[in-house]
Amino acid sequence: MGQGFREVLQSGEFVITSEIGPPKGIDLSKMAHHISLLKEKVHALNVTDNQSSVMRYPSLGGAILIKELGGEPILQMTCRDRNRLALQADLLFASSRGIRNVLCLTGDAVPVGDHKTAKSVFDLDSSQLLRAIRSLEAGKDLGGNALEGRVEFCAGAIVTPEARPLEPQLIKFEKKVECGAEFFQTQAVYELDRFRSFMEYAQKFPVKILAGIVLLTSAKMAKYMTENVPGIFVPSALIDELANAPKGQALKKGIEIAGRMIRAIYEERLSHGVHIMAIGREEVVPEILQTAGIQLKSS
């Protein structure tokens, strides 16, 4: 990958990112396989940070692995597990290892995960973390102390375009823009009409928006996500479509739905790109892109 992610965002090309979930443990072979499979097919790869509050191999370790394998990492950082000292220290470490892209998240709540009795931190929130990054870039930590050496990040955040009510999320979105977010990867988008009206609003801001595409693997999974995953709402028409797929063909149908949505977003240039989340099925991302009929210009 010749150019950095920020340059890709500025190039005007339809941006494609995807995400990798680190393992529970230190067997990195599957993650390395997914990285190798996807690094040439997407502009950058996110690494999730103890996703859904489930303790895993760290996102920082995953981002370093992506660098080592020749990909472009986007380091996901949540505020759930680390206070401002730890977050800033990890940002310095990331920078020293050539990690330039950070996605700032508040983080899921502790009780939804697998360490329900743990203490939640939330010393900072996503907007304050963005501010911290811009402060480090200006040469000062949050304590106001000077730093040795320069750091620079392409910083992003997330937004939930299908939230109800939507306006509180938009106010937060604007706060994140003010705090220095350059790009947004959205929470899963399933209703293009709703997303279209969100984009009419979001286009006014000097940020790049990548529409979140979460692969649906079965009607059961789609229903589960709607009921249990914060910020995800799958319309019943899509759940029916998956339920009506021939036996054993639900995943294929899910790939088709994801490909179809990406194609529609691409053709209408609804957003600046897409962020594909194939939670646990990263190996089918190339097939989703093939179904969508798009590939990287810069690869």
Place this chain on the structure above:
Amino acid sequence: MIRSITKQKPLDEVLKSLGEMERVFIIGCGTCTTMAHTGGQAEVLAMQQKLVESRKVVTGFMVIPVACDNLTEEALQQNLPAMSESQALVIMSCAFGVQTVSRFLEIPVIPALDTLFIGKEMGPGLFQEVCLQCGECILGETGGICPVTSCHKGLVNGPCGGTQEGKCEVDRNKDCAWTLIYERLQKQGRLAAMRKFHPAKNYQVEPKPGKTIFELERS
């Protein structure tokens, strides 16, 4: 009026804390734990029965009117003979009451309750936390609804992405504090307040251990 909201510990835990100590005196509180039905007269009597069934000797019991008050020292005097024959005091007040009693007597204190939060009674059996005493009040910008207390993550810059239809991602039976704040500020035509960025909180305003000495102004 805000109260200390408590819940009873499982009896096993109380017995484990007592260990070999056999002779016990039980203390309840006539204020918060009476109201919450966790340490009033009725609960003290029930505890007496349970401890006797667990082969403890209950030397006596009392319900102190306000266990956290300084008058507790005098109240304790009335039962001093029975208490001094006891190896432990099983206390059914909030943690403040336990600490107050322990200041006045050199007898081991065993809390029988867990103190959950400082809150108010909203209805029979329904208690709600109202303030975390964070030392940096922002109620003026949040329509009088406290996100530090009422948002699971204590967020001060708006909702997280996990809220759904006005409910919290942690418990769909609980309201999202930021949706409530949004609705109230909207009604008051003050949504601009929600756009204000709050920088990282100053935790030094909350002295830990909490002990503040105010200088009195002389007129």
